Amino acid sequence: MDSNQxxxxxxxxxxxxxxxxxxxxxxxxxxxxxCKEFNVSRMTARQAxxxxxxxxxxxRRRGKGTFVAPRKVPRxxxxxxxxxxxxxxxxxxxxxxxxxxxxxxxxDAEARALGIKVGEPVYVIERVRLANGVPMAIERAVLxxxxxxxxxxxxxxxxxxxxxxxxxxxxxxxxxxxxxRLSTEWEQEQLDIGPVTVxxxxxxxxxxxxxxxxxxxxxxxxxxxYSFSAVLLPHESPAxx
Amino acid sequence: MDSNQxxxxxxxxxxxxxxxxxxxxxxxxxxxxxCKEFNVSRMTARQAxxxxxxxxxxxRRRGKGTFVAPRKVPRxxxxxxxxxxxxxxxxxxxxxxxxxxxxxxxxDAEARALGIKVGEPVYVIERVRLANGVPMAIERAVLxxxxxxxxxxxxxxxxxxxxxxxxxxxxxxxxxxxxxRLSTEWEQEQLDIGPVTVxxxxxxxxxxxxxxxxxxxxxxxxxxxYSFSAVLLPHESPAxx
DNA sequence: AATATCTAGATGTATAGACATCTTAGTCTG
DNA sequence: CAGACTAAGATGTCTATACATCTAGATATT
Numbered sequence: 294m295d296s297n298q299x300x301x302x303x304x305x306x307x308x309x310x311x312x313x314x315x316x317x318x319x320x321x322x323x324x325x326x327x328c329k330e331f332n333v334s335r336m337t338a339r340q341a342x343x344x345x346x347x348x349x350x351x352x353r354r355r356g357k358g359t360f361v362a363p364r365k366v367p368r369x370x371x372x373x374x375x376x377x378x379x380x381x382x383x384x385x386x387x388x389x390x391x392x393x394x395x396x397x398x399x400x401d402a403e404a405r406a407l408g409i410k411v412g413e414p415v416y417v418i419e420r421v422r423l424a425n426g427v428p429m430a431i432e433r434a435v436l437x438x439x440x441x442x443x444x445x446x447x448x449x450x451x452x453x454x455x456x457x458x459x460x461x462x463x464x465x466x467x468x469x470x471x472x473x474r475l476s477t478e479w480e481q482e483q484l485d486i487g488p489v490t491v492x493x494x495x496x497x498x499x500x501x502x503x504x505x506x507x508x509x510x511x512x513x514x515x516x517x518x519y520s521f522s523a524v525l526l527p528h529e530s531p532a533x534x
Numbered sequence: 535m536d537s538n539q540x541x542x543x544x545x546x547x548x549x550x551x552x553x554x555x556x557x558x559x560x561x562x563x564x565x566x567x568x569c570k571e572f573n574v575s576r577m578t579a580r581q582a583x584x585x586x587x588x589x590x591x592x593x594r595r596r597g598k599g600t601f602v603a604p605r606k607v608p609r610x611x612x613x614x615x616x617x618x619x620x621x622x623x624x625x626x627x628x629x630x631x632x633x634x635x636x637x638x639x640x641x642d643a644e645a646r647a648l649g650i651k652v653g654e655p656v657y658v659i660e661r662v663r664l665a666n667g668v669p670m671a672i673e674r675a676v677l678x679x680x681x682x683x684x685x686x687x688x689x690x691x692x693x694x695x696x697x698x699x700x701x702x703x704x705x706x707x708x709x710x711x712x713x714x715r716l717s718t719e720w721e722q723e724q725l726d727i728g729p730v731t732v733x734x735x736x737x738x739x740x741x742x743x744x745x746x747x748x749x750x751x752x753x754x755x756x757x758x759x760y761s762f763s764a765v766l767l768p769h770e771s772p773a774x775x
Numbered sequence: 776a777a778t779a780t781c782t783a784g785a786t787g788t789a790t791a792g793a794c795a796t797c798t799t800a801g802t803c804t805g
Numbered sequence: 806c807a808g809a810c811t812a813a814g815a816t817g818t819c820t821a822t823a824c825a826t827c828t829a830g831a832t833a834t835t
Contacts, residue, residue: 299788323815334790336577339816347588355816356797472761473714473734491714491732520713540818564785575820580786596786597827779834787826796817803810 304331304341312350312361313385313425321351321359375453376422376432376512385424392419392431392483396438403435406468406498406509416441418453421483422512428484429518434510453508466504469497471521476513484515491516545572545582553591553602562592562600616695617663617673617753626665633660633672633724637679644676647709647739647750657682659694662724663753669725670759675751694749703742710738712762717754725756732757 304327311321322330327338342359345351352362380387397417404411415435422430434453476484476492484490493514499507545568552562563571568579583600586592593603621628638658645652656676663671675694685697717725717733725731734755740748 301788325815334792336791337789340788342816353816354798356799356814358815468763470761470763471712471734473732473757475730475732489716489730491716493712493714516714520711522709522711542818566785575822577821578819581818583786594786595828597784597829599785599828777835779832781830781832783828783830785826785828788824790823791821793820794818796815798813798815800813801811803808805806805808 300331300333301337301341301344304333304338305344307331308341308345309350309386312345315361317361317363319361321361323358376430380424380429383424388423388426390421390423390428392421394418394420399435403509406496407435407437407506409437414438424518427518428486428515430512430514431480431483432510432512434508436508437506440507466500467497469495471495473516476515480513484513486515486517493519493521495521541572541574542578542582542585545574545579546585548572549582549586550591553586556602558602558604560602562602564599617671619695621665621670624665629664629667631662631664631669633662635659635661640676644750647737648676648678648747650678655679665759668759669727669756671753671755672721672724673751673753675749677749678747681748698748703748707741707745708738710736712736714757717756721754725754727756727758734760734762736762 308321315321321342324335324338324342327333327341328335331338342351342353346353349362351359353359377387395417396414398412399407399409399415401411403415404413407415409415416438418432418434418436420432421428422432472494473491474494476486476490478488480492481488481490484492493516495512495514496510498509501507549562556562562583565576565579565583568574568582569576572579583592583594587594590603592600594600618628636658637655639653640648640650640656642652644656645654648656650656657679659673659675659677661673662669663673681703684703685701713735714732715735717727717731719729721733722729722731725733734757736753736755737751739750742748
């Protein structure tokens, strides 16, 4: 139930939908219009818009209005690391369709990534990731059993990163690798795509503060529907104008 | 004159000094204390603190207080911005086979990336990149004419990044984007590959210290022969200067 | 001593206004 | 017709207040 959310979050959600269905540069409702539509004071409407400004989804121009931001300004902040966050930055709603979620034995690549032996037990979460309901990627996350045990939430559905946060596990370092290939028949079925389709394969391993592996994940993106972007080097500087 | 700044910016500046002289986890003044010290209403003090929250300099915990944030926002390091450097890290020798190198007019994507108008003159360097003599990628670098003029070296053959360095141009920020698709016939000829081959398309724009675009480059890698990898690390907070 | 309750202080959310500043369009004036 | 002025509408900043919610310590109860 989201109805006990703060009102400004409802407004922000509404704005995100508008952004998702609009083009960069499009004009969005003014503060005054939001006040009227949601029957709130201006500071509350402003708080919602301001939230989207910090997410780089919209831009405000004094005297002119609020506009959909250019799509290309994601931050280096864990962009390739969390599907949910990555979609949110693009103004899309992330969801999941579980494929399987169980204890299995580590294969070669997984064992090497997690620093364990082949055949040792690991917790595997495999699911199709959707953006606004459209299949976008197949994600296979592999967790050491100890880590899986410490996050007791429903692992199949939500955001893994939120679960880490809730369990007090702080992702620190990460290795990432991006490659590309043709999709297999099984992948085509899961993603609802044609036979000769290219997929982007992102593989990453996340470690906590003490360099213990938290998660090894392989994500296969439909190349037609997805690309990686990042801003490299300087971390975002204080919003100077 | 900074005295006609908004007051919340003054308060934010004061807080930044406190953060710079403190350790992560340290407690900062509460809203009420800031109100009293600067003689402003709470919403104004809040606005200042909120600004530092979006800059990841402080964290607020409800019921507890405002604290100096941990300095560990991930940041992409060792990213693949220079082909020569990237190959050297893999123990391979980078070389080039020029395709063309001349003044041309900017197309749509190039103009947008370099912040100029479509049709304005730019310097284009297009070449096949080889690793140990094997074709690895097609690279199309587009430079503003002013930048091309200031690096008088033989542009077709060497490393662009070495030329930048020699001319005193310091690459600073960069935007990068990675996607994938099937190769075209012309690309297959250039890269000496078969008909149904996947290419990784890396597109990046590099800026100097003053955010002037230095270079916009599209590189098409043979997916069978190449993949991107990166280490995402914690780093120091930008406010500590 | 262990537990429950209360309370002060902190941040989170929200209101209803006020004035400042910037942009644009329209109007008046020379 | 060109330039100056005006007004409407947008965002930017700020006030003073109210109540909600969370935390941690003090106090009271059992």
